[in-house]
Amino acid sequence: MADCIRLLLHGFGKFNFLMQLVHISIIMGMVFETISVAYLVPASACELNTTISQQGLMAGMPLLGIIATSHIWGYLADTKGRRKILAWCMSLAFLFGTAAALSPDWIVFSVLKFLSASAVAGTFALALTLLSEVTPQHKRSFMVALTGTIFLSCTGLMAVISIPVLQLEFSYHIPHLNILFTPWRLLCIVFATPCALGAVGMYFSYESPRYLLTIGEEQKALETLKGIYKINTGKSGDDYQVSSLALDEDTGKPSNGLWSSMVSQTVPLLKPPLLKHTLLLSVLFIIVYIGFNPYLTWLPYITDGIVKSIERGEENLSFCDMLRASHNETVTENEDCSLNSFAMVTVFVINIMIAALNTILSSLINYVGRKRMLIGIQLITGVAGLCVNLSNSWIVSSILFVVFMSGVLNFGFLSVFSVDIFPTYVKAMAVCLTLMVGRGSSVLGINILKQLLVYDCELSFYSFAGLVFVGGLIAFLLPGDKKNFTKDPAET
Incomplete structure (x- = not known):
């Protein structure tokens, strides 16, 4: 049959x-x-x-x-x-x-x-x-x-x-x-x-x-x-x-090779009417990845510094002062490059909490709306990042930092727009291209953040979290959930 x-x-x-x-x-x-x-x-x-x-x-x-x-x-x-x-x-x-x-x-x-x-x-x-x-x-x-x-x-x-x-x-x-x-x-x-x-x-x-x-x-x-x-x-x-x-x-259609295949799939993304979607999503991917991925990379280093500062009794300092004190002691006093065990458990707990939150929000996204979800996460986490150093309570600062880190959820939620906005015949290339742009910006962010955490920690939060907040404002330009996205010519 x-x-x-x-x-x-x-x-x-x-x-x-x-x-x-x-x-x-x-x-x-x-x-x-x-x-x-x-x-x-x-x-x-x-x-x-x-x-x-x-x-x-x-x-x-x-x-x-x-x-x-x-x-x-x-x-x-x-x-x-x-x-x-x-x-x-x-x-x-x-x-x-x-x-x-x-x-x-x-x-x-x-x-x-x-x-x-x-x-x-x-x-x-x-x-x-x-x-x-x-x-x-x-x-x-x-x-x-x-x-x-x-x-x-x-x-x-x-x-x-x-x-x-x-x-x-x-x-x-x-x-x-x-x-x-x-x-x-x-x-x-x-x-x-x-x-x-x-x-x-x-x-x-x-x-x-x-x-x-x-x-x-x-x-x-x-x-x-x-x-x-x-x-x-x-x-x-x-x-x-x-x-x-x-x-x-x-x-x-059969492809004549890697180069011709990549060119034929990329050119439509750089011409109207898809160009505006390519530029908008590329900018948002850069903001989301450069805003959060560097902190995700250096999360063990940051958590290790905060926990060691708390163990030394330095609890009435700002978040950055605690991190700076731990770095200075490591470099100038004991040259200890080990990572604190409790700090690593804390990293595990933070990631599991964010993973659980991802599961919950994924189940609610159809009710809340993808655009509202992405904008809400971006704005809330941006404000939290800007406020991390405004308190001398390590508990308040740590909570604000975890809220800021939960912005990594937009890695996935932003990808949803790449999948939906672009037509089928260039969808895979569009997802790869916008994702690569975001990841490329992360390389620069990772290097800048480590320098700032050591030499000007407060500036790191104000600049990176400020960029995240601006990304939330730019996200208002995304198509609404009820708006018809660009259709594949084969589907019209």
Whole structure:
């Protein structure tokens, strides 16, 4: 019988939960490799003898790696297959991430972190694509919606993992490399481990049946669906009541190569009527990412400084005074580069709270409205950031800082507009382009923020939080929730 590809026929069960586990390991590997610098850079500062500027460069390398190769991995996944490319990405990330643990200096560390981040650059989007293409329609939104919560939870999990590892006391000399293998190097290997798990998971998983149909492999797609049906139901694949498949969408025009494909997809975004949407979203992505991502990167450093100041009894200082006092003591008195255990637990709690808030607000967004949600978060968090240093109560200042940090939720909420505003034929390129612009601005923000936190902390909050507030005002220019977005010509 002829039938379109309806994943509902193979059911929803064990296979889909196994795919979600693989999906989690891939997201975890991506998060660990790109955000691990937040823990490894300060922990390695004493051994590698890095300056403030060098630490900023080290922390920005993963974002540069993501910017450099995101488009390439997306192109390869569309031409070589999601499963194969994901397996290669995770394998290379594990290789380079593990090698970074043996870095003799900060330059080698930065290069290897650049390479590991380059390897995982496209894994988030590719894993999400593969997950959606093997999940039935009625469960797809739920499974995909969990991704944001998983991402934020993984950032918190890193703090908990770092506690027992960094508290270890050992130092082994490796003669050939002339380095001391210390706890921060072990932590580097631990953070790379999920990439290996993701690579193994991809090796044993199925390719997307929808992708197989786009390249004309109908028989392989049918065998894949039978295999999924067998895992989910426990029945024989012969019981699967489909004998032929047809893809229910246009497969698009054949591409002449990477460069021509990228040009043909990019040019429409830079011409009317899409140009105004491209410019507006690019500006908002820059503001959101440069406003929040640097603080997310340096969150372990900031939290560590505040907790150490509280433990010394310096509770009647402003937020920045507490952070400045901790930095001065570390540099001038004991040269201690360790991270406080309670501070890392606090980082974990903050990230889990934001992850829970993401789940709640995601469920309310259809009632509140996407535009109102984004503007509200931007304005409230901007005001909170501006007020962080107005109180000498560390409790009040800390609450305001956490409220400010919750603005990272707009990473996801702003992406919703990229998906909806642009027509289908340039949607993927539009999302990649605007996201890359935002991430690119983060590299500059990460370096500027570390300098300001050390030399002019108050200015850092006034400038970054002020920019966030301005972003909330600019967001009023976004199309309303009831306004018709630009339609795909193919849909008119």
